Amino acid sequence: MTFGFAPSSAASMSTSADLSAASANPLTRMLEPAEWAAAGIPLLRDPREVVSGLHSRHRPGPATVIVAVLDPDERLCASASFTRRPAPADGWMFRNVLLAQLRRVIPHDLRRRTPVRTAVLLYCRDGDARWTEEDGAWMWGLRDACTLHGLRCGAYITLTRDGWQVLGEGRGGRRPSVDSAPEPFAMADAPLPAPRTGGAASELLRRAAAR
Numbered sequence: 001m002t003f004g005f006a007p008s009s010a011a012s013m014s015t016s017a018d019l020s021a022a023s024a025n026p027l028t029r030m031l032e033p034a035e036w037a038a039a040g041i042p043l044l045r046d047p048r049e050v051v052s053g054l055h056s057r058h059r060p061g062p063a064t065v066i067v068a069v070l071d072p073d074e075r076l077c078a079s080a081s082f083t084r085r086p087a088p089a090d091g092w093m094f095r096n097v098l099l100a101q102l103r104r105v106i107p108h109d110l111r112r113r114t115p116v117r118t119a120v121l122l123y124c125r126d127g128d129a130r131w132t133e134e135d136g137a138w139m140w141g142l143r144d145a146c147t148l149h150g151l152r153c154g155a156y157i158t159l160t161r162d163g164w165q166v167l168g169e170g171r172g173g174r175r176p177s178v179d180s181a182p183e184p185f186a187m188a189d190a191p192l193p194a195p196r197t198g199g200a201a202s203e204l205l206r207r208a209a210a211r
Contacts, residue, residue: 030089030139031143032131033167036139036168041153041156044074044166047164047169047171048173049074050074050155051157051164052183054068055122055180057076058079060122060159062125062126062178063083063126064083065081065123066079066122067079067081067102067120067121067142068121069105069119070117070118072116078105082097089134089138091140092141094140094141095148098142099148102149102151103149109149110150115152118152119152120156122159123157123158124159124160125160126160129158129160129162129167129172131167139167142156155169156168159177161177161179162177163176163177164177
């Protein structure tokens with residue numbers, strides 16, 4: 001037999017009001033750099049190779065978002081790119097877009113007790129490499145999308161005219177940048193591995209690799 005206490009009507013109304021206020025305020029759906037750094041995001045062994053590989057594969061322009069899934073050896077399993085639509089920065093909306101892209105290119109890992117694959121996000125944007133509220137919303141969205149797809153949340157990287165920057169880590173470089181030509185890298189040239197599940201998922205990854 002289980003005993004408990006029923007919440008008062010006043011407490012229920014207060015909780016509902018708090019949840020409604022949070023859902024109506026996009027500023028609650030973003031992560032500050034300190035929060036991101038404290039979240040235990042796994043470090044990339046060679047961030048420049050990852051960035052250069054994604055840059056060569058997708059050739060992003062301003063407002064391009066690239067979400068990629070890496071295996072434990074940081075080999076590319078799948079990736080997708082799309083253009084950020086003009087709209088207020090909202091982590092919940094970003095989460096939904098990222099989750100839709102992940103579902104389109106790779107099966108989920110929700111049956112695993114511990115995630116083995118890692119999703120990283122590369123956002124090509126105007127401005128400098130300093131953190132913005134929009135970056136915080138993308139961080140929130142990436143973390144939530146990874147949880148819902150059974151993945152580890154990985155690095156959030158910005159690509160500007162000044163170069164690339166792994167936010168929360170302080171690592172970056174001048175090449176590639178928004179204006180630089182793609183470089184030939186192994187990640188960009190190697191074909192994406194076929195998924196173990198086969199069927200429709202294999203077809204989706206084949207299409208992703210063809211892009």
